[in-house]
Amino acid sequence: MKFSELNISEEILKATERMGFTEMTPIQEQSIPVAETGVDLIGQAQTGTGKTTAFGIPMIEKADPDAAEIQGVVITPTRELAIQNAHELNAIGYYKKVRTVAIYGGQDIQKQIRDLKRRPSIISATPGRLLDHIKRRTIRLSDIKMIVLDEADEMLNMGFIDDIHEILENTPQERQTLLFSATMPGPIQHLAEKFMKEPKKVQIKAKTLTVSLIEQNYVKVREAEKFDALTRFLDIQLPERAIVFGRTKRRVDELMRALQKRGYEAEGIHGDLTQSKRDLVLRRFKQDEVKLLVATDVAARGLDISNVTHVYNFDLPQDPESYVHRIGRTGRAGKTGMAITFITPSEFPHLRMIEKLTKQPMKQVQMPSYQEALLGQQKVAVETLKSSLEKDNYHAYELRAEELLSDNDPQDVVAAALKVLTKEPDTTPIRLTHEAPLSVKRGSNNRGRSQQRASHNGGGNRDRGGRGFYSRNRDNDRRHGNSYRGKERQKSNNY
Numbered sequence: 083m084k085f086s087e088l089n090i091s092e093e094i095l096k097a098t099e100r101m102g103f104t105e106m107t108p109i110q111e112q113s114i115p116v117a118e119t120g121v122d123l124i125g126q127a128q129t130g131t132g133k134t135t136a137f138g139i140p141m142i143e144k145a146d147p148d149a150a151e152i153q154g155v156v157i158t159p160t161r162e163l164a165i166q167n168a169h170e171l172n173a174i175g176y177y178k179k180v181r182t183v184a185i186y187g188g189q190d191i192q193k194q195i196r197d198l199k200r201r202p203s204i205i206s207a208t209p210g211r212l213l214d215h216i217k218r219r220t221i222r223l224s225d226i227k228m229i230v231l232d233e234a235d236e237m238l239n240m241g242f243i244d245d246i247h248e249i250l251e252n253t254p255q256e257r258q259t260l261l262f263s264a265t266m267p268g269p270i271q272h273l274a275e276k277f278m279k280e281p282k283k284v285q286i287k288a289k290t291l292t293v294s295l296i297e298q299n300y301v302k303v304r305e306a307e308k309f310d311a312l313t314r315f316l317d318i319q320l321p322e323r324a325i326v327f328g329r330t331k332r333r334v335d336e337l338m339r340a341l342q343k344r345g346y347e348a349e350g351i352h353g354d355l356t357q358s359k360r361d362l363v364l365r366r367f368k369q370d371e372v373k374l375l376v377a378t379d380v381a382a383r384g385l386d387i388s389n390v391t392h393v394y395n396f397d398l399p400q401d402p403e404s405y406v407h408r409i410g411r412t413g414r415a416g417k418t419g420m421a422i423t424f425i426t427p428s429e430f431p432h433l434r435m436i437e438k439l440t441k442q443p444m445k446q447v448q449m450p451s452y453q454e455a456l457l458g459q460q461k462v463a464v465e466t467l468k469s470s471l472e473k474d475n476y477h478a479y480e481l482r483a484e485e486l487l488s489d490n491d492p493q494d495v496v497a498a499a500l501k502v503l504t505k506e507p508d509t510t511p512i513r514l515t516h517e518a519p520l521s522v523k524r525g526s527n528n529r530g531r532s533q534q535r536a537s538h539n540g541g542g543n544r545d546r547g548g549r550g551f552y553s554r555n556r557d558n559d560r561r562h563g564n565s566y567r568g569k570e571r572q573k574s575n576n577y
């Protein structure tokens with residue numbers, strides 16, 4: 083079904099054309115008409131299938147660009163996602179002149195206050211900073227018509243739930259509430275229904291929770307072998323653009339440095355970096371200045387970066403849902419992708435739990451050998467040479483070639499040239515700080531340590547407290563960090 087068959091305003095239809103969309107995705111086709119009737123809605127569809135536009139259209143449709151009040155809010159777990167959603171909402175509102183402003187932690191609040199004075203219709207925000215503005219009375223949500231929780235299950239996880247409640251208390255009773263995510267665990271949905279009015283559920287039925295265009299592999303490795311395994315995969319698979327997920331911020335820092343040491347261009351992103359650094363890293367990744375992004379789960383949800391060809395789960399995620407979102411950074415909007423998950427022997431129960439959730443068995447692949455990695459790099463050298471031949475751009479070197487060939491066997495000359503051209507697998511010794519394997523028990527030591535560290539750092543924006551594969555306990559871990567004026571609660575442990 084096409085957007086033109088929807089009962090939407092001409093300006094929004096024109097905007098979808100400008101965005102390059104003609105056919106609707108299933109979640110758009112099924113949820114937009116339902117949302118337009120004004121009911122509350124829980125929308126669930128696979129990663130990369132256009133959920134943003136599915137809530138964006140009804141939100142922009144409802145907004146009056148001439149009204150002075152804020153009319154809609156979208157809340158997201160990470161700053162990058164708040165920025166991205168604002169971007170998409172502004173694209174949808176382009177002709178209708180409905181403006182969206184992104185409001186998130188780590189950015190100058192005075193700048194945001196100036197933006198707010200220009201009376202945007204929609205706010206795309208992270209919860210901590212939104213609450214900060216509500217308390218300062220620089221944002222009033224008393225007239226909003228609609229609120230969307232993007233990545234709803236994540237938003238309703240323990241670390242965010244209190245903030246969400248507080249935000250909702252500042253909105254009118256008769257608001258429309260929409261929840262979207264690729265995953266919606268039962269208990270969380272149950273929780274959500276408490277603040278919704280008889281929500282309709284729009285769930286795109288698929289055999290698997292994950293996108294079939296993503297090839298899902300796992301490799302059995304010992305902790306000490308992981309890094310060699312990673313670089314060998316990189317040498318063989320030559321990802322155009324890849325994300326490597328690590329469990330903690332320290333891990334991400336170490337991995338990034340280790341990759342650089344072995345000659346790979348890599349940048350890292352996590353919640354302890356300044357926002358300007360986070361912005362810079364993401365920009366460099368999107369603009370193809372670096373091919374490898376090493377990230378905590380801060381980059382697991384919602385980010386839409388085109389042509390991410392590979393996702394490497396260097397460490398297993400804390401919960402099976404995160405796996406779904408992490409690998410969903412590839413295989414978006416009909417493209418194919420590949421994911422490889424590193425599993426240490428004691429972590430096998432987690433693998434099975436992931437497969438149970440996704441309903442998609444992963445395929446075992448072997449850790450490549452040094453020889454295989456070398457072969458991969460030799461192939462690159464051959465391709466480089468061939469493409470130079472095709473480009474016909476080597477004539478300035480012909481005299482030198484003649485000299486070489488007069489004294490040497492031609493095969494030897496080409497072999498030597500290939501050796502020089504080949505980036506032979508780098509075996510620089512790398513030592514990463516040992517990460518304990520994911521525990522099957524509650525509250526592993528590993529998590530305890532990372533929380534302590536996080537509480538000294540501030541500047542992140544979420545809390546993974548008390549979560550694990552086997553427990554979603556509500557224990558305790560709310561922390562009050564030292565981020566913006568101590569008002570934005572510390573939300574970060576492993577982001």
Ligand SMILES: Nc1ncnc2c1ncn2[C@@H]1O[C@H](COP(=O)(O)OP(=O)(O)OP(=O)(O)O)[C@@H](O)[C@H]1O
Pocket residue numbers: 102103104105106107110127128129130131132133134135263264383384385386410411414415
């Ligand atoms: N109808 C459409 N036709 C073509 N492309 C589309 C359409 N709708 C959305 N897209 C594109 O698909 C990509 C994924 O969309 P989006 O980020 O909204 O996915 P999502 O379902 O929210 O994924 P996630 O669960 O990872 O957040 C975007 O690049 C978007 O521009």
Ligand SMILES: [Mg+2]
Pocket residue numbers: 133134232384
């Ligand atoms: Mg999304």
